[in-house]
Amino acid sequence: MLDSARTRLAGPAIPVRGHDIDTDRIIPARFLKCVVFEGLGEHAFEDDRRLGQGVHPFDDPRFANARILVVNRNFGCGSSREHAPQAIMRWGRGIHAIVGESFAEIFFGNCVALGVPCVTAAEADVRALQDAVERDPSLAVVVDLPAMRVTAGGLSFAVEMPAGARQQLIEGTWDTTTELLAGRDAIARTAQALPYFAGWR
Amino acid sequence: MGKTLYEKVFEAHAVRRLPSGQYQLLMGLHLIHEVTSPQAFSMLRERGLQVLHPERTFATVDHIIPTHSQTRPLADAQAEEMLQHLERNVAEFGIRFFAPTRGEQGIVHVIGPERGLTQPGMTICCGDSHTATHGAFGAIAFGIGTSQVRDVLATQCLAMEKLKVRRIEVTGRLRPGVYAKDLTLWIINRLGVHGGVGYAYEYGGEVIDRFSMDERMTLCNMAIEGGARCGYVNPDATTYAYLQGREYAPKGAAWERAVAWWESIRSDADARYDDVVTVRGEDIEPVVTWGITPAQSAPVGAALPAPDSFPERERPLVGEAYAYMGLEPGKPVAGTKIDVAFIGSCTNGRLSDFEEVAKHLRGRALTVAPGVKALVVPGSQEVRAELVKRGLDRVFRDAGFEFREAGCSMCLAMNPDRLEGRQVCASSSNRNFKGRQGSPTGRTLLMSPVMVAAAAIRGAVADAREVFGIREA
Numbered sequence: 233m234l235d236s237a238r239t240r241l242a243g244p245a246i247p248v249r250g251h252d253i254d255t256d257r258i259i260p261a262r263f264l265k266c267v268v269f270e271g272l273g274e275h276a277f278e279d280d281r282r283l284g285q286g287v288h289p290f291d292d293p294r295f296a297n298a299r300i301l302v303v304n305r306n307f308g309c310g311s312s313r314e315h316a317p318q319a320i321m322r323w324g325r326g327i328h329a330i331v332g333e334s335f336a337e338i339f340f341g342n343c344v345a346l347g348v349p350c351v352t353a354a355e356a357d358v359r360a361l362q363d364a365v366e367r368d369p370s371l372a373v374v375v376d377l378p379a380m381r382v383t384a385g386g387l388s389f390a391v392e393m394p395a396g397a398r399q400q401l402i403e404g405t406w407d408t409t410t411e412l413l414a415g416r417d418a419i420a421r422t423a424q425a426l427p428y429f430a431g432w433r
Numbered sequence: 434m435g436k437t438l439y440e441k442v443f444e445a446h447a448v449r450r451l452p453s454g455q456y457q458l459l460m461g462l463h464l465i466h467e468v469t470s471p472q473a474f475s476m477l478r479e480r481g482l483q484v485l486h487p488e489r490t491f492a493t494v495d496h497i498i499p500t501h502s503q504t505r506p507l508a509d510a511q512a513e514e515m516l517q518h519l520e521r522n523v524a525e526f527g528i529r530f531f532a533p534t535r536g537e538q539g540i541v542h543v544i545g546p547e548r549g550l551t552q553p554g555m556t557i558c559c560g561d562s563h564t565a566t567h568g569a570f571g572a573i574a575f576g577i578g579t580s581q582v583r584d585v586l587a588t589q590c591l592a593m594e595k596l597k598v599r600r601i602e603v604t605g606r607l608r609p610g611v612y613a614k615d616l617t618l619w620i621i622n623r624l625g626v627h628g629g630v631g632y633a634y635e636y637g638g639e640v641i642d643r644f645s646m647d648e649r650m651t652l653c654n655m656a657i658e659g660g661a662r663c664g665y666v667n668p669d670a671t672t673y674a675y676l677q678g679r680e681y682a683p684k685g686a687a688w689e690r691a692v693a694w695w696e697s698i699r700s701d702a703d704a705r706y707d708d709v710v711t712v713r714g715e716d717i718e719p720v721v722t723w724g725i726t727p728a729q730s731a732p733v734g735a736a737l738p739a740p741d742s743f744p745e746r747e748r749p750l751v752g753e754a755y756a757y758m759g760l761e762p763g764k765p766v767a768g769t770k771i772d773v774a775f776i777g778s779c780t781n782g783r784l785s786d787f788e789e790v791a792k793h794l795r796g797r798a799l800t801v802a803p804g805v806k807a808l809v810v811p812g813s814q815e816v817r818a819e820l821v822k823r824g825l826d827r828v829f830r831d832a833g834f835e836f837r838e839a840g841c842s843m844c845l846a847m848n849p850d851r852l853e854g855r856q857v858c859a860s861s862s863n864r865n866f867k868g869r870q871g872s873p874t875g876r877t878l879l880m881s882p883v884m885v886a887a888a889a890i891r892g893a894v895a896d897a898r899e900v901f902g903i904r905e906a
Contacts, residue, residue, distance in 0.1 A: 311561075
C-alpha cells in the first residue's frame with residue numbers, strides 16, 4: 233500500500249454507472265461470513281457481475297488496471313459493512329480513490345478510515361469523466377486533494393470533500409486510533425462530567 | 434436561542450477538537466455483533482491495544498444465527514467459526530455477551546433497549562447501520578464500520594463531524610391499519626433515499642408523542658434508509674415508563690437524577706433547526722415498496738407511478754426497478770403474488786409487532802395461503818419467550834406460520850433463511866435492495882407486519898384493512 237499521506241491519487245479509472253448503488257450490491261452479505269478482509273476483492277459486485285453476464289465494468293479487461301473508481305449519486309448507501317470499501321480497495325490492482333456525485337455517509341467514513349478518498353463533483357463533470365474513461369480506459373486520471381481538482385486528459389474540474397476528512401487524508405492521519413488515544417486525559421474528564429458515565433452520582 | 438437534543442448530546446460528549454477540525458466524540462454505549470467485530474479485535478491485537486471500557490461494550494450474535502435451531506456447533510462451519518471468534522474475543526477482553534444459552538440473545542437493536550442499556554442522552558454506536566433504532570430513546574445512535582469499531586474498542590471515541598438537524602413533524606393521527614412502518618416508508622418516499630445525508634432527523638409531533646417505544650424504534654430504525662445516519666425522538670414519560678425496572682436502567686435515587694438529566698437534554702422549545710418538514714398523519718396509507726430502494730413505494734391500492742412522472746435523471750433507476758421486480762407501472766402493487774412472508778427483523782421484530790398481527794389472526798380461522806412459506810421470527814429470545822407465555826406462538830402456528838428462534842433471519846440472508854430464484858417476499862424488514870434476501874434475483878416488498886400477514890393469507894399483496902376488516906372507529 234501507499235505511504236499514509238494521500239495527496240495525489242493517479243491512474244487509470246473505471247466507471248460504474250447508476251444512482252443509489254448499495255453496499256449489498258458492492259459485496260453481497262454471504263461474503264461477510266468471514267473473520268478477515270483478505271480475499272474480498274474478487275467478490276466486488278459479484279451478483280451484479282453475474283447478472284450482467286460479463287458486461288459489468290469490473291469484468292471488462294480494459295479496466296483491469298484501474299486505480300480510480302467513478303460513480304454517480306449516493307454510492308454506498310445501505311449497510312455499514314466496511315467489507316464494501318475493503319472489497320473495492322482490494323479489487324484488481326487496488327482502487328485508491330473514488331470520484332462520484334455523492335456518497336452515503338457511513339460508506340464515506342469507512343473509506344476515510346481506510347485512507348481511500350471519496351471526492352464529489354457536479355453531475356455533468358462526473359458524467360463527462362465516465363464518458364472519457366469509457367472512450368479511453370488508459371486515460372490517466374488524477375485526483376489532487378490539495379488542489380481539490382480532478383484532471384483527466386482535457387478534463388479538469390473542481391471536487392469537494394468535507395474539510396476534516398480532507399485534512400486527515402492529506403496529512404496521513406486518517407487512521408485515527410493513535411490520535412484518539414492521545415486524548416486519554418480529556419476522555420476521562422469528559423466521561424466524569426457525564427452523569428451516566430459517572431454512575432449518576 | 435435554544436438547542437436541539439442533538440446539539441446538547443453532541444456537546445456533552447465532545448472530548449476535544451481534533452487537528453483535522455473534526456470532533457473527538459465519546460461513546461456511551463458500544464454494541465457489537467459477530468459480523469463486523471472480528472477484524473476490529475484482530476487489529477486491536479496487532480497493535481497491542483486493550484478495550485478501554487469493556488463495561489460499556491456489549492455483544493450479541495444475530496446475523497448468522499440459524500432460526501430453525503440454535504444447537505451448537507452451528508451446521509454452517511463459517512457461521513460456527515464467526516461465533517467462536519466472538520466468544521473468544523468477549524472472553525479475552527471481558528465483555529458481556531448476551532449468549533443464546535442464557536436466554537438473552539437477540540438482534541442487537543432489540544436487546545439493547547430490552548435490557549435497559551439504551552438510554553436517553555447517550556451516544557451509541559454499533560457496526561451496523563440500523564443503530565439509528567436506539568434514537569427512539571433520545572440517544573444519538575449511528576452505525577459505523579469495522580475500523581471505527583476498532584477505534585471505539587480502543588478509545589471509546591470516534592472522530593466525527595457535526596450533523597445538521599432536520600425536524601420531521603408528524604401532525605394529527607394515523608388512521609386504523611396504518612402503522613409506524615408505513616410512516617417511515619412514507620417519509621423516505623417523500624424525502625428520498627439520500628435526502629437525509631448530512632442530517633440527524635428529529636421526529637416529533639402528535640403522532641410521535643402517542644407512539645409506543647416499539648413504534649418509535651420502527652420509525653428511527655429506517656432513518657438510515659432515508660440517508661440520515663441517525664434519527665431520534667425526544668425522551669418523555671413513555672420513554673421513562675419503558676425503561677424503569679429494566680436490568681441496566683438506573684435504580685432508586687439514581688433513577689430520579691437520571692430522569693432530571695434526561696429532561697434537561699430534550700430539545701428546547703425555541704431550538705433552531707436547519708430544516709423542518711411536516712407530514713400529516715391522516716394522509717398516510719398502508720405502504721408497499723415496488724422497487725429496489727426503500728423510497729420506491731406506493732400506497733397499497735394506488736397505481737404504480739409511470740417512469741415519465743419522475744425527473745429525467747431518476748428514470749434509469751426507475752426502469753431498472755420495474756425490470757428487476759417484474760412489476761408494471763399503472764397497476765397497483767396489490768394483487769402481486771408472493772412466495773414468502775417474513776415477519777421479524779430489527780425494524781419490526783418486537784413484542785407489539787407480533788401482538789398486533791396476532792390480534793387480527795386470533796379466532797378468525799384465517800390460514801396462510803397454499804404455497805406460501807410464512808415465517809414469524811422474534812427479534813430476541815425474550816420476545817419469543819413472552820409470545821410463548823401469552824400463547825401467541827399457537828396463534829401463529831395454527832394459522833400456518835413457522836414460529837422460529839430469534840435472529841436477523843430473512844432480512845439479510847447470512848443464515849439459512851433466504852429467498853431462492855426470483856421468489857417474491859412480503860417482508861417487514863428494512864431493505865429491498867437487489868439480492869438483499871439472499872437470492873441474486875430475489876424480490877422484496879417492504880411493508881408493515883400486519884400487511885405481511887394479510888399477504889401471507891391471500892397469497893398476494895392485499896390491503897390489510899380489507900383482509901382483517903380494520904375500520905375507522
